[in-house]
Amino acid sequence: MENAIEVSSLSKYFGEIRAVDGISFQVKKSELFGFLGPNGAGKTTTQRMLTGILKPNSGTIHIMGFDLFKHPSDAKMLMGVVPEMANPYIDLSAWDNLMLMGELYGVPKRKRKQKAMELLEIFSLQDRKNQKTKGFSKGMKQRLILAMALIHEPELLFLDEPTSGLDVQSARLIRNLVRELNSNDTTVFLTTHNIEEANQMCARVAIINSGKIAAIDRPENLRNTIQSLQSVEVTFAKAINDLESLQTIENVSEIRKEGDKLRLYTDKPGDVACQLVEYAKAHELQVLSLNTLGPSLEDVFVHLTDTKGEQNAS
Ligand SMILES: Nc1ncnc2c1ncn2[C@@H]1O[C@H](COP(=O)(O)OP(=O)(O)OP(=O)(O)O)[C@@H](O)[C@H]1O
Ligand SMILES: [Mg+2]
Numbered sequence: 501m502e503n504a505i506e507v508s509s510l511s512k513y514f515g516e517i518r519a520v521d522g523i524s525f526q527v528k529k530s531e532l533f534g535f536l537g538p539n540g541a542g543k544t545t546t547q548r549m550l551t552g553i554l555k556p557n558s559g560t561i562h563i564m565g566f567d568l569f570k571h572p573s574d575a576k577m578l579m580g581v582v583p584e585m586a587n588p589y590i591d592l593s594a595w596d597n598l599m600l601m602g603e604l605y606g607v608p609k610r611k612r613k614q615k616a617m618e619l620l621e622i623f624s625l626q627d628r629k630n631q632k633t634k635g636f637s638k639g640m641k642q643r644l645i646l647a648m649a650l651i652h653e654p655e656l657l658f659l660d661e662p663t664s665g666l667d668v669q670s671a672r673l674i675r676n677l678v679r680e681l682n683s684n685d686t687t688v689f690l691t692t693h694n695i696e697e698a699n700q701m702c703a704r705v706a707i708i709n710s711g712k713i714a715a716i717d718r719p720e721n722l723r724n725t726i727q728s729l730q731s732v733e734v735t736f737a738k739a740i741n742d743l744e745s746l747q748t749i750e751n752v753s754e755i756r757k758e759g760d761k762l763r764l765y766t767d768k769p770g771d772v773a774c775q776l777v778e779y780a781k782a783h784e785l786q787v788l789s790l791n792t793l794g795p796s797l798e799d800v801f802v803h804l805t806d807t808k809g810e811q812n813a814s
Contacts, residue, residue, distance in 0.1 A: 501529075501564070501565045502528055502529055503526045503527065503528055503529065503562070504527050504528065504529045504530075504531070504563070504564055504655070504656050504687040505525075505526065505527035505533075505550065505561070505562070505563060505656070505687075505689065506526050506560075506561070506562040507523060507524055507525050507526070507550070507559065507560070507561055507562075508524045508559055508560045508561075509522050509523075509524055509558060509559040509560070510522070510523050510524070510546070510549060510556050510558070510559030510560070510561065511523075511556060511557045511558045511559055511711075512542075512545050512546075512549060512554065512556050512557055513557050518710075518711045519542045519545040519711055520542040520545050520546050520549070520556070520711045521542075521710070521711035521712050522559070522712070523542075523546065523559075523708070523711070523712065523713050524559075524713075525706055525713060525716055527687060527689060528687075529564075529685075529687055530682070530685045530686075530687055531687055531688075531703050531704065532678075532679070532682045532687075532688045532690065532701055532702050532703050533687075533688065533689050533690065533702060533703070533704055533705075533706070534690050534692060534697075534698035534701065534702030534704070534705035534706065535547070535689060535690065535691045535692070535705075535706050535708060536692055536693065536695065536698045536705050536706065536707050536708070536801065537693060537707060537708035537709055537805070538693060538709065538805055539693065541693075541708045541709050541710065541711070541805075542708055542710070542711040543660070543691045543692075543693070543708060544584045544660055544691065546691075546708070547583075547584075547658055547660050547689070547691050548583075549561065550563075550568075550658065550689065551576070551579060551581045551583075551658050552568055552572050552575065552576050553583075563575035563578060563579065563656065564578050564655065564656065566578075577605065577606075577652070578654055578655045578656050579654050579656050579657070579658060580649035580650050580652070580654035580656070580657045580658070581649055581657075581658045582645055582646055582649050582657075582658065582659045582660060582662050583660055584660040584661055584691075586645045587641060587645075588633040588636075588641060588644050588645060588648065589633065590632065590633050590634040591632060591634065592632065592633065593629065593630045593631055593632055593633065594620065594625055594628050594629055594630075594631065594633055594636075594644050595616060595620075595629045595630060597633060597644060597648055598612070598616040598619065598620070598644075598647060598648055598651055599612060599613075599616065601648040601649075601651045601652075602615065602616065602651040602652065605651065605652035606652075607651060607652050612651060615650075615651055615653070616647075616651065619647040619650060619651065620647065622647070622677065623643040623644070623646065623647050623673075623677075624643070624673075625640065625643060625644060625647070628640065638665060638666065639666050639667060639670035642662065642663075642666060642670065642674065643670070643673070643674065646659075646662065646674060646677070650681075654686070655685075655686060655687060656686070656687045656688075656689070657678070657681065657686050657687070657688045657689070658689045658691075659678065659688065659689070659690050659691060660691045661691060661692055661693070661694075662674050662678070662690070662692075663675065663692075663694065663697065664692075664693075664694070675697065675700070675701060678690070678701070679701060690702060695796075695797050695798045695801050696797075696798075698719065698797065699719045699797045702719065703718065704716060704717060704718055705717070705718075705719055705722065705797075707722070707800075707801060707804050707805070709804065709805040714804040714805065715800075715804055719797050722797060722800045723794050723795050723796065723797055723799075723800055724794065724795075725800065729765065729794075729795030729796075729799040729800070729803065730765070730766060730767060730769045730792065730793065730794055730795060731763050731764060731765045731766065731769065731792070731793050731795075732763070732764045732766060732769050732772045732773050732776060732790070732791070732792050732793070733758075733761050733762070733763050733764075733789070733790070733791045733792075733793055734761065734762050734764070734776050734787060734789070734790050734791075735760055735761050735762075735787070735788040735789045735790075736762075736780065736785045736786065736787060736788065737785065737786035737787075737788055738785060738786075739760065740762070740785075743755055743757070743762075745783070746762070746764070746779065748779070749764065749772060749775045749776065749779060750771075750772075750775065751766050751767070751768045751771055751772060752764045752765065752766050752772060753765045753766060753767075761789075763793075764776070769792035769793075770792065773790055773792055776790065777790070
């Protein structure tokens with residue numbers, strides 16, 4: 501068995517809303533798999549079904565070979581879960597929260613104490629060990645929630661927007677820890693709407709939109725699917741306010757101003773770069789930077805989620 505998660509024809513309806521609409525996919529063992537989609541796409545609903553909290557209307561789920569509906573406790577023992585908007589028990593200390601979670605997962609007392617000490621240190625929470633979590637900041641709470649999800653050393657970790665709303669340092673700490681866990685063979689299912697996070701972290705990404713999977717592939721391959729979204733990015737020493745004059749450059753489908761840069765979309769980036777140099781000469785403009793760019797994952801995401809939205813609406 502090489503798959504950690506196998507999902508087949510999974511659906512969940514809330515009345516008229518098809519929150520998850522017949523999705524199928526596999527996550528390989530030891531993979532860091534991204535589940536990316538806009539707000540309301542069905543990400544949390546999917547994670548809640550995969551972790552046995554929500555019953556689907558139809559479909560099957562296998563976790564490390566276990567049928568989740570036939571062997572729920574076997575499957576659940578293998579999972580660590582960070583739900584969306586989770587909170588530790590606020591009247592308990594960090595330590596007691598960890599002990600409680602360890603007990604729930606049946607981790608022997610000595611082992612859970614040892615693991616809890618280790619986790620508090622990894623998550624820089626040693627100083628707060630005996631403090632009630634009521635007074636914890638959002639970032640501290642989130643680190644504790646992740647520590648709690650790891651107390652039984654799960655093989656498979658589910659994370660629903662683990663860095664959402666955190667500052668750069670806290671988000672980076674969590675990302676680095678998740679990467680490290682993954683490099684030590686923990687399979688990770690990372691739900692996110694943060695495209696850059698998915699791009700940086702995930703070996704493969706599923707893009708979900710309106711309850712359906714629009715694409716599954718490596719971020720690199722997803723970017724390559726849309727050649728028309730290649731572009732040339734140029735910065736001139738002097739800002740050009742009159743974009744009209746750039747219309748003379750051929751093979752450009754769209755020109756966008758992005759900060760101090762101009763981005764020209766084209767399927768012939770080399771050609772457009774040459775024309776830009778000519779343009780700069782003719783207009784006595786100094787070129788500060790000139791780059792050809794492949795489509796970003798954001799471009800692909802917008803392309804996939806926009807067109808699908810239109811199809812659904814029509
Ligand atoms: N318990 C519920 N009752 C009714 N509708 C629900 C329920 N949970 C989710 N939905 C609906 O299902 C759809 C998918 O919601 P879901 O929370 O899975 O989206 P999401 O991708 O996690 O979005 P976000 O990025 O905002 O977290 C939405 O239309 C939502 O309103
Ligand atoms: Mg969600």
